[in-house]
Every structure is written in C-alpha cells, then in structure tokens.
Amino acid sequence: MRTSIATVSLSGSLTEKLTAASLAGFDGVEIFENDLLASPLTPEEIRARCADLGLTIDLYQPLRDIEALPEDEFARALRRARHKFELMRRLGADTVLVCSSVSPYAVDDDALAAEQLSRLAGLAEEHGVRVAYEALAWGRHVSTYDHAWRVVEAAGHPALGACLDSFHILSRGSDPKGIEDIPGEKIFFLQLADAPLLAMDVLQWSRHYRCFPGQGGFDVAGLLRHVLRAGYRGPLSLEVFNDVFRQSEAGPTAVDARRSLLTLQETVGLATPPASAPPTGIAFAELVTPDAAPVAAVLGALGFARTARHRGKPVDLWQRGEARVLVNTGPAERRDGTRLAAVGLESPDPAGAARRAEALLAPVLPRRRARGDAPLEAVAAPDGTELFFCAPQGPEHPEGPEGSELPGSPDRQADWRADFEDTGTDAVDAVDGAAAWRVDHLSLAQPWHQFDEATLFHRGVLGLRPQESVDVADPYGLLRSRAVTTDDGAVRIVLTVGAAPTDDTAHAQHIALATDDVVGAARRFRAAGGALLPIPANYYDDLAARFEFADGELETYRELGILYDRDAHGTFRHCYTHTVGRVFFELVQRDGGYRGYGAANAPVRLAAQHAVRGFTGG
Ligand SMILES: O=C(O)c1ccc(O)c(O)c1
Ligand SMILES: [Mg+2]
Secondary structure, eight states: OOEEEEGGGSOSOHHHHHHHHHHTTOSEEEEEHHHHHTOSSOHHHHHHHHHHTTOEEEEEEEEOSOSSOOHHHHHHHHHHHHHHHHHHHHHTOOEEEEEOOOOTTOOSOHHHHHHHHHHHHHHHHHTTOEEEEEOOTTOSSOOSHHHHHHHHHHHOOTTEEEEEEHHHHHHTTOOGGGGGGSOGGGEEEEEEOBOOOOOSOHHHHHHHHOBOTTSSSSOHHHHHHHHHHTTOOSOEEEOOOBHHHHHSOHHHHHHHHHHHHHHHHHHTTSOOOOOOOOOOEEEEEEEEOSOHHHHHHHHHHTTOEEEEEESSSSEEEEEETTEEEEEEOOGGGTTSOSEEEEEEEEOSSHHHHHHHHHHTTOOBOOOOSOTTSOOOEEEEOTTSOEEEEEOOOSTTOBTBSTTTTSTTOGGGTTOGGGGEEEOSOOOTHHHHTOTTOEEEEEEEEOOTTOHHHHHHHHHHTTOOEEEEEEEEEETTEEEEEEEEEOTTSSSEEEEEEOSSTTOGGGGOEEEEEEOSOHHHHHHHHHHTTOOBOOOOHHHHHHHHHHOOOOTTHHHHHHHHTOEEEEOSSOEEEEEEEEEETTEEEEEEEEETTOOSOOGGGHHHHHHHHHHSTTSSOO
C-alpha cells in the first residue's frame, strides 16, 4: 500500500519537509494548510516540486467548522471551501479533509450536518475533489468515528466519505471493531498516529504528544487490521503533532516515521522485510579514546587482561570471562574524549540481521576491516552507536562458527575475533575463580529528541523488547530511562535521555559488568588502585529501615559504596567506578532472577556522581 506523511509531522519549511519525506521513501504527503500558507512557492510550484520528488499530494487539510451551522455561517464556510477547491486544483490534490466542527455556532443536529456536508461535497465534486470527514476527539457535537460515519452515511453523497484517524479513535476509547461496518470505498483516508497513554485533556494530548506507531501505547496495528478488513486500500498516512519532532531535523524524523510504518506494515502482514532472530549476546563493547592509559588502568583494576590486539589497527581486546571490551585509539577518533562507540551483538545470522536492519532504514556502515579480512556487518543506531553483527563466540565456538577455518567461507564472515592476534596474556579468570563475568547491560545516552526513535529502532530492527520507561530524578534534571532486552536477558541495553539538550548527565554512558561476587570484585578493584563511587551514609540508614540484613552486611556495602535493591524475583547489588571521558563501569550482581537495573538507587548514584569530582563525565 502507498505510504504518506502529513507535513505537520516534520520540522522546517515546506520544501524541507517535502525533501525529507521523499528521501525517506514516502510515496505521498498530506499538505497541512499552514505549511502552504507560509511557503513562498506558488501552488503550481509546490505541485511541480512534489512531482520532481516523486510525491503525490494525497490530502489537503484541514477545512474546519463547516457543518451543522446556521445558514449564513454555512454560506461563508462554502465560500471559503470554494477558494480551497480552486487551490487544490492548482495543487493537483483531489481529497480534502474536513474535521468535525468546534464552532460555537454549530448545533447538535445530525440531519443538518449531513445536509450541509452533502452540499459541500456537491461543490467539491464540481472541482474534482472528494471530501473526507474526520471526527476530532474534541469535536463539539461529533467526536467519535462511528458518529461521523452515521453523518456521512446519512448524507449519501458519492464525493463524501470518512477519514479515520487512529489517535481520535483510540484516545476516546472507541471500539475500532465497528470500522469493519464501514464500506471500504467510503473510507476516503486513513491517518495513523500513536501516543503515550496519558491522562490529560485530549486536545493537548493530540497536539503535543502524538508519536509514530509503535512508539506509544495504542494498539495501532489492531486498528489497522480492522481498517483493512473493511476493505480500505488508500494510503497509510502518518499524522503526528509532536513538540519534539517539531524541533528535530526533518530528515531523521522522516526516516524514523518510515521505519515506524514499515514495522507496522510488517506486523499486519503488509510488508515482509527480511526476518532475523534477535541477538543472543553481547560479543563486545568498544570504547574509542584518545589515550588508552586511563581506560587500561580501570580495566586492569577490574581484573581484565589485554588478551589480543587487532592485526591492522590500534585496537586492543580486554577480556574477563565473557566480558570483552575493545579499546580503540584509532586516529580518526582522536578528537572526542573516551566514549562507548560500538557494540558487537552476537547473532545466529549476522548477514540476515544486517539485511533486516538495512531494510528498516538503518545506515549500513562502511566496512572497517583491513583488506583481505572477511567483512563484518555493521549498521548505525540512531544515536550513532555502531552495531556489529557477530557470529557467536564463547566456549562452544572457540574458533568462531563451524567452518571458520575455510578461507572465504561465508560462515567466517562475522568472526570478528579472527582479526585479533593473541598477546600471549591469558584472561585472568582462573586467578580468582570468577569466570562468570559478562556484560550485564550497556547504558547508552540518547540525544534528547531521539528517545522514542531509539526505542522503536531497537525493537523493530533488533527484535529487543522495550521494558517500562522510568523517570529518574537527577539533582540538575530528570532522566528518562528505558531498557530494551532479549527475553532471556542475554542482551540488555538501557536507553537514557536527559530532560533537555543541555543536560550533562545525558552524556554519560556505562558498561555494567555482571559478576557472581560483587563484594569480592569491589574489594579487588579498590586494592588494585581503583576508586569506587562513595555513597552517602544516609542511603545506608534508609536501607537499614527498608530491609533486614545479616550482621556486617550493610557495613560492607557502606564501606564499598555498594547499592542494594530487591524485586519480586531477587536481589541486586551494584557499585560504580569513576568516569573516564564519558564512560564509567558498574559492577553488578543479580541474584534470584532480579529483573531491573536498580532504578530506585539511580537518583542517589547520580547525585553522588555530581558531588564527587572525578566521578562525572567531561
Ligand atoms: O488538531 C487539529 O486541529 C487537527 C487537524 C487535522 C487533523 O487531521 C487532526 O487529526 C487534528
Ligand atoms: Mg487527523
């Protein structure tokens, strides 16, 4: 089916919006009247621009306050409409949206509304235009889709049909099943939008908080299924009023929008991007840094060993158990401070995962391998983090996947470890018997305007499942955080965002390392010269009030700065290193199937990081 986007969903001038929509691969646009009024282009020029960009103008919108009016008011409305129909002829647009009246003059009289809409449709027909009537959720007398349809049906005019908008339908709690009672050819247009589930005035909710399907809490796919069953075959069009998107660059927003629509189309069986199983583990986290020494010092104190070096590039592999950190001092990266730049995701099908990502509009990255090396598939996440799809490593695949010794074998493709040469230093797991180390989770700070986009990306492209979004108080702001995970917890990525573009805390990233002995690990880290984030005594007084501990347990936590949490499944103990550049490490111990990330402790941790020099990122 054709895809379309309302210009109101994108920022910028009309031409910027059209260009962004075209580049993202949309087939058409809804032109929002204000965008046209503010454009220096004539309607003919807009029409030509759209044609050049391969876009049809699927809808002109909106006409307002037309129906159920006293006759003199209606005559004025018709006069306005005639102007707009002439404009639409110049634009080459054949469908106009009329939203249900909010006029104080409108009367509660469906027969009058039907009669006037029928007259409007007659005038439209003379201009080759069709009228799509939409119930605004806050319409004065018509506020539900089924009511709007009754009026359209009563009018009985061939140039009058219904426009369905998922926001208005789902925000009112209407049952979308009734859509199937509308003949498909009388559904003239379909607008799709999602929204977070908020208890607020529906007009404010609609005008400020809509988001792309899959980013909010509505069952947009369920609604779409009803619309398809009704026989609708027109465009799938996104109409999203959103304060954040208004301030973001149109290009990336349009890509986010198309990805949303592709994912939605896949859900309802209208599109079949290449399928791929979710990742099965974290192969590595890669830090880029201008100076390896401070990173090496922390990793060394954490008990990591530098086990291998890249054959062609200044990249070291540090390893402890199943936790692998690459430290890259490549010249291209020298300008930035230390940051978490790439993640290796173990995938049962690396090439398939990359093809799916590409089909869902993730930028494919230039291959970074030296000549002669097998290619490694990589794409960029919305925040620029490079995601590598890697064949599983580990005890059961010591040399990479089967067949990896055959040169040029496709199975060798994603064997990233083959590019590394052993240093002769073994990982130190055996030394203290703590081989259970692995990456528990990665925390990736998102640009403040890309939070919903990032969630959708990780869900749609990688097949990770978004968990509840949590708000965390920071002394100088508010962080929002949302984990995206595999069901078994083998991959956990925590997406965080600050409240504002200037929020410093939003820039910190961290690698959380799971161990089965956090107390021992913390002690050894400290003995090796590492500094652990000190936590205020008040925190431990509160812990004592909330939980019962064995003798001396709390004192140990207090001494080491270990934080504690408990959920219905188990317990969580965690502590933090100082920060290098933008990156710090967390040591965590999950027991009994604890599912969270210690969110209850995050405000204390953030305040402590602010309070102690050297613990905040720079
Ligand atoms: O908020 C509005 O006014 C408005 C206008 C046109 C629409 O299609 C809509 O859903 C809302
Ligand atoms: Mg609408």
